[in-house]
Amino acid sequence: MLQVNNLTKRYEKILAVDNISFEVKAGEIGVLLGPNGAGKSTTIKSIAGLLRFSGEILIDGSSIKTTQAKEVFGYVPESAAAYDYLTVWEHMEFIARAYRLGDGWQQHADHLLTRFELIDKKDKLGKELSKGMQQKISICCALLIKPRMAMFDEPMMGLDPKAIKELKSVLTELKNTGCTVLISTHIIDSIDEVWDRVLIMNRGRVVLSRTRTEVEDNAESLEQIFFAVTEGVAGA
Numbered sequence: 001m002l003q004v005n006n007l008t009k010r011y012e013k014i015l016a017v018d019n020i021s022f023e024v025k026a027g028e029i030g031v032l033l034g035p036n037g038a039g040k041s042t043t044i045k046s047i048a049g050l051l052r053f054s055g056e057i058l059i060d061g062s063s064i065k066t067t068q069a070k071e072v073f074g075y076v077p078e079s080a081a082a083y084d085y086l087t088v089w090e091h092m093e094f095i096a097r098a099y100r101l102g103d104g105w106q107q108h109a110d111h112l113l114t115r116f117e118l119i120d121k122k123d124k125l126g127k128e129l130s131k132g133m134q135q136k137i138s139i140c141c142a143l144l145i146k147p148r149m150a151m152f153d154e155p156m157m158g159l160d161p162k163a164i165k166e167l168k169s170v171l172t173e174l175k176n177t178g179c180t181v182l183i184s185t186h187i188i189d190s191i192d193e194v195w196d197r198v199l200i201m202n203r204g205r206v207v208l209s210r211t212r213t214e215v216e217d218n219a220e221s222l223e224q225i226f227f228a229v230t231e232g233v234a235g236a
């Protein structure tokens with residue numbers, strides 16, 4: 001479970017994230033939606049431990065600042081960048097060593113690289129890969145640790161249709177194993193089939209939080225509520 005309590009982040013004079021609180025439960029796919037500049041990346045980077053912030057962020061009850069939380073957390077950043085001088089396989093090995101993964105990680109790595117069509121590129125260096133391939137490595141690295149919480153920043157960007165299909169299946173599988181998933185995007189169509197909870201951000205605040213059931217019971221679409229909320233027609 002992810003709990004964000006009173007998260008605030010300021011870049012000098014700009015209040016990028018303004019005292020937001022939200023939860024995504026274990027086995028749930030949460031989606032952070034919002035227009036450009038809403039504060040999504042700042043929120044994601046704070047959760048990933050890349051920014052200093054005020055407030056509290058907990059994964060399965062442990063602060064994101066603890067090793068306990070970091071060990072179970074997989075993160076796919078918006079702009080994936082592979083290490084130039086590591087091969088695809090060495091990326092897997094690097095993660096396996098850093099996270100001290102036990103026996104069997106090689107089979108899991110093989111399986112992931114096959115799913116994302118990187119297995120025939122196993123011996124290629126990071127600098128020899130396309131942007132989309134680097135994005136796929138980043139996804140495989142995040143999944144190799146069998147995360148209890150996985151966060152994806154604009155994950156579909158740059159992926160080919162086969163990889164998008166595969167990633168959607170992976171998201172559902174993660175959810176079914178009780179993993180907490182958080183995705184940030186502004187492309188509503190890309191997550192329409194998979195989300196369970198939507199959090200809409202605008203001007204640094206979470207202006208709406210709804211479950212899929214609540215949205216469907218009101219016969220609304222994500223797109224309708226997105227525009228209603230971000231253009232000020234509806235409240236939270």
Ligand code: ATP
Binds near residue numbers: 015016034037
């Ligand atoms: P997008 O969809 O365009 O990626 P976003 O919702 O991810 O937008 P953020 O990148 O979190 O938005 O930006 C939130 C606010 O913080 C914006 O006003 C932005 O200009 C500001 N901001 C973001 N990063 C910095 C920074 N490093 N220094 C100063 N201001 C920043």
